Amino acid sequence: MKFRLVTIALFFVFIVFTSCTDNDDKNSDYGRLSVNLTDAPFPHDLVAEANVTIFKIEARYKGDMDINSEVGDNSDSSMETEEKSSFMVLMEDEMEVNLLDLTNGVTKNLVDLEVPVGTYDLIRVYVKGVNVVLTDGSTFDLKVPSGEQSGIKIFIKPGLVVNGGLSADLLLDFDVSKSFVAKGGGSNFENITGFNFKPVIKACNMSTAGTLSGMVTTLQEEVAVGLEGAQVAVFAADTLNTTTFTDADGKYMVMGLMAGEYDVEVELSTYLKETVTGIDIVASNKTSQDFILVAGE
Known part of the structure; x- marks a missing residue:
């Protein structure tokens, strides 16, 4: 019985201590x-x-x-x-x-x-x-x-x-x-x-901004192949916000975009331009958007 009472007492002490520690963290200077x-x-x-x-x-x-x-x-x-x-x-x-x-x-x-x-x-x-x-x-x-x-x-x-x-x-x-x-x-x-x-x-x-990332590929014999050097342009309300370029594997990433909707254009020589509108960027989150480019004439 004594062991049980001691265990309960220790449990309440632990709860109080944990609560105080959490409050101290939140109220830290x-x-x-x-x-x-x-x-x-x-x-x-x-x-x-x-x-x-x-x-x-x-x-x-x-x-x-x-x-x-x-x-x-x-x-x-x-x-x-x-x-x-x-x-x-x-x-x-x-x-x-x-x-x-x-x-x-x-x-x-x-x-x-x-x-x-x-x-x-x-x-x-x-x-x-x-x-x-x-x-x-x-x-x-x-x-x-x-x-x-x-x-x-x-x-x-x-x-x-x-x-x-x-x-x-x-x-x-x-x-x-x-x-x-x-x-x-x-x-x-x-x-x-x-x-x-x-x-x-x-x-x-970064607490009020999000990230846009994805792949830029083309189809070769029905197989997706990454395209290096494609320009990814991000627009907000018809105004160019920023640009980036795909790496050797066709991957791209744009960090630090304020939450909201964006239009994105992807261009690469010998390929037709691809545009996606209304991409939603959420604060503190990553949005994925891939592009498939079609070879031009």
């Missing part, structure tokens, strides 16, 4: 922030690498907490005040990235740490060592207009909310095709005299 980098593909056959070295990332904090509290487990993390806005350092290590490796759902994790709960509305990315390598081995070092001194400013709209005991994911989409502008023009090596670096980066709150 810190949540986890993850920042990943991806690339809006660069459709230039002459470019083998587009390299940047990221050496610091900051976030602007707009919450109500005391921003002088420590960030995560990194005692070296510091905060500063600039133009009445509070910034905190999220990362301060050199990280070299070839942006052309980050396509079709491939991402590079830049930040993963505990931060104060609240809203973050601006990211500053500091870069250096920017260069472009052509497929013939030619290398062009690019000047960084402001990224090394004041950082590349990326606004988050709406602001990213970090809740206590929970995780928030932010995706930085580095548009290489707009950020690396070839000088000299033309499609031959001898016509390229260099590149201008004009960074274009979009921030996307």
Whole structure:
């Protein structure tokens, strides 16, 4: 009888302890922030690498907490005040990235740490060592207009909310095709005299965005064969939102699409264009849409 009473008592203690732990997590003053980098593909056959070295990332904090509290487990993390806005350092290590490796759902994790709960509305990315390598081995070092001194400013709209005991994911989409502008023009090596670096980066709150993925194939003797290099263009209300290109297996993936309906066009030389309208993208979910292209005359 005593054993039974002790067992019941221990059970109630466990329930109370678990309940308190859950409440503490939900009411925690810190949540986890993850920042990943991806690339809006660069459709230039002459470019083998587009390299940047990221050496610091900051976030602007707009919450109500005391921003002088420590960030995560990194005692070296510091905060500063600039133009009445509070910034905190999220990362301060050199990280070299070839942006052309980050396509079709491939991402590079830049930040993963505990931060104060609240809203973050601006990211500053500091870069250096920017260069472009052509497929013939030619290398062009690019000047960084402001990224090394004041950082590349990326606004988050709406602001990213970090809740206590929970995780928030932010995706930085580095548009290489707009950020690396070839000088000299033309499609031959001898016509390229260099590149201008004009960074274009979009921030996307992954809790309010979804992903579109699928296959682009054609039928050969009634067998589906993946098509490499097909352009997948995503439109929102007749406005081009983003593009990507299929890989060697015919697969594609577009991340960071805000919830809503989109029209998608797929094109590849010698094939007829295929269009699908009203594709529904759901927040925090992946939508699958395949395309079968028919060879043209």
